[in-house]
Amino acid sequence: METKNVLIFPCGSEIGLEINNALKYSKNINIYGGSTVSDHGRFVYSNYVSIPSINDDDFISSLNEVIKKFSIDYIFPAHDSVVLLMSLQAKKINAQIITSDSKTTDICRSKGKTYDFFKEEDFIPFVYKNVDEVNDFPVFLKPDVGQGSKGIALAGNQNQLNYIYTNNDNMLILEYLPGKEFTIDCFTDRLGELRFVGMRERRRIKSGISVNSVNLLVDTRVRDIAEKINNKLNFRGVWFFQLKEDNQGSLKLLEISPRIAGTMGLYRNKGVNLPLLSLFDRMNLDIDIVENGYNIEIDRAFINRFSMDFEYQxxxxxxxxxxxxxxxxxxxxxxxxxxxxxxxxxxxxxxxxxxxxxxxxxxxxxxxxxxxxxxxxxxxxxxxxxxxxxxxxxxxxxxxxxxxxxxxxxxxxxxxxxxxxxxxxxxx
Ligand SMILES: Nc1ncnc2c1ncn2[C@@H]1O[C@H](COP(=O)(O)OP(=O)(O)O)[C@@H](O)[C@H]1O
Ligand SMILES: [Mg+2]
Missing domain, CATH: 3.40.50.1000 (HAD superfamily/HAD-like)
Known part of the structure; x- marks a missing residue:
């Protein structure tokens, strides 16, 4: 196989760091970490490239310069907004973007659009149209477009609800889901076939990231939801969705995301390297998956990396x-x-x-x-x-x-x- 150059951007996000872990030892794959602000990527990517902000007018042209300079073949967007922007601008970017098509990424970036797109399904949480419609508390509020649990709130009564709703833009008001929370890691190949479904419970969450998670058997109900989502949207490669139990124990959709999840390392350590599979699929190779049978728990914490201002021989x-x-x-x-x-x-x-x-x-x-x-x-x-x-x-x-x-x-x-x-x- 010919060597391929892969750019991960932004490389220091939890997602970017997981992609680093997933690809760093792969033969014939050179990884480049791109970043706008100086971040942890600097400590784990030996090829570290500075890239302007996605909000800059000349973002695409600067990105294309980087692509040219390092002969980048593929780009992994490693942040929700970068996923959306790159899939929308894919035609103008001179490398292949590892994500799904722009219609899919656009729907996934908005929780409102996601719930609306699947509104016929029984796994969609109840969405209130406005504050006056709510007569049962608590209700859950979150931004239509968000990530990492930023801006989420629980309203226990009408006053709280009015306060949160009027002080934040574009909030969704949802039925409150009190139960367990799950992430389902998925992989769809170039023929649109759902080739992998791996479920894990999010047992401890910190700053919106699952810091403790265990693999679970995928039951028919969850597989059925995964198939329905896969059939209606156009995924390519890795993606995931999140479910949470309502007070009856029924599973309701929180969000769908056409990218790597930071805690997918759980399945990587069961033998399923979803970033690498996504690359192989892009190379039009037929992929094959072997998942080891053992159960595995992941527990995450901050790690330390250092750099010092002296050299020695x-x-x-x-x-x-x-x-x-x-x-x-x-x-x-x-x-x-x-x-x-x-x-x-x-x-x-x-x-x-x-x-x-x-x-x-x-x-x-x-x-x-x-x-x-x-x-x-x-x-x-x-x-x-x-x-x-x-x-x-x-x-x-x-x-x-x-x-x-x-x-x-x-x-x-x-x-x-x-x-x-x-x-x-x-x-x-
Ligand atoms: N309807 C809901 N009821 C209770 N908790 C919720 C509800 N929706 C989301 N949450 C909580 O908020 C977190 C963030 O919501 P999510 O939809 O996953 O958005 P994001 O991860 O993009 O911030 C979830 O992990 C979950 O713990
Ligand atoms: Mg989430």
Whole structure:
């Protein structure tokens, strides 16, 4: 297969970060992260491109310049408004957009249009036409066009309802759905066939994102809703919809979205990589899906990525309780060592190990070749005497006294094992 260049925009959204995770190790796919504001994308995309705001007049022409410069073949829009804009402007953009057709994206961007389009179906929540129609509380309000649960509100009485409704534009007034909430991840191939339906419960939600989710069996009722939606709209590739139970336990539609969901990583880890399948489908390949049978739970939290304002050519690294952890190998430290090797940064093992260090390395199955050199010292010797002043170096040791001494003598950065986190480069 010929190598394809794929631009993800905006690359630092939760969606953009999930696409990064999904595509970063794929052979023959080069990913580029595009962003308007400086964001987390910078820490995970090695190809990071600045792109003007979608609100700029020359957005399309600037985008086309980026497409030309990097020979971009495909673009993954990674925000609801970008999905809509790019599908509407698809003809003017000189790369293929991985989303559905513009009629579909237009309906999906508006909850009002979505509910109206499917109004004959029994899975649509009751939508009040105006505040005076409401006689049963609470009712739920949300913006017609929105994302990430922004602007949602619950009105418990007429006063609250009037207040929320008059202070916000384009709010929908809906029957309140008190029950469980589900996301259904779907994939439609180039022939319009619904090839994958994966259901998951949104068990904990933070800032509009499911931060705890488990896979569930898709029952016939949910499959039936997925088929109905797929038959009436024109999806291509990945999409999803959300359902919530009403007070009878019946499932009602919250929204449909023709894009990746940030928590689709759940199904990726069951073997179903929906962004990659969407690309293959675009390449007109026949896709095939194998979903592993195990059950899986995902739990999400913020992660830390760092960048520092110094460079180094050499690492002096301690052995006991630095490379080892409870007598075994600390895999995190090994990841760092391999990364140094890949980047051409020298690693020098500097240790006061009590036994023969070669034997211990062998026992732990650590290859000596990972180290440029092994400096084996006695308990009494001082590590700082063996550090070369002429090479830009850092020093890693779990012992504070060793670090303190090296810092005092050489004034180079010193790290405990807990700070190796900041030395790892996550960009692919
Ligand atoms: N009718 C409703 N009753 C109760 N909660 C709702 C209702 N509609 C939406 N919600 C809640 O608001 C959240 C956001 O609504 P949703 O339609 O998914 O819009 P978006 O995710 O685009 O902000 C949902 O995840 C759900 O928890
Ligand atoms: Mg939602």
């Amino acid at each position: 050499r690492v002096y690294l301690d052995f006991d309780d630095s490379i080892t952890l409870n007598g075994k190998v600390n895999p995190y430290v090994m990841m760092y060592i391999y990364q140094c090797n890949a980047k051409g940064i020298e690693v020098i093992l500097i240790t006061k190990h009590e036994k023969d260090i070669n034997d211990t390395l062998n026992e732990l199955k650590i290859d000596k070749q990972l180290f440029k050199n092994i400096i084996h010292l006695t308990k009494e010797s001082q590590k700082h005497l063996y550090i070369d002043k002429d090479i830009k170096s850092i020093f890693i040791d779990d012992s504070f006294s060793e670090r303190k001494e090296v810092y005092r003598e050489h004034n180079i950065p010193v790290f405990d094992i807990d700070a190796i986190e900041s030395l790892i480069d996550w960009r692919v």
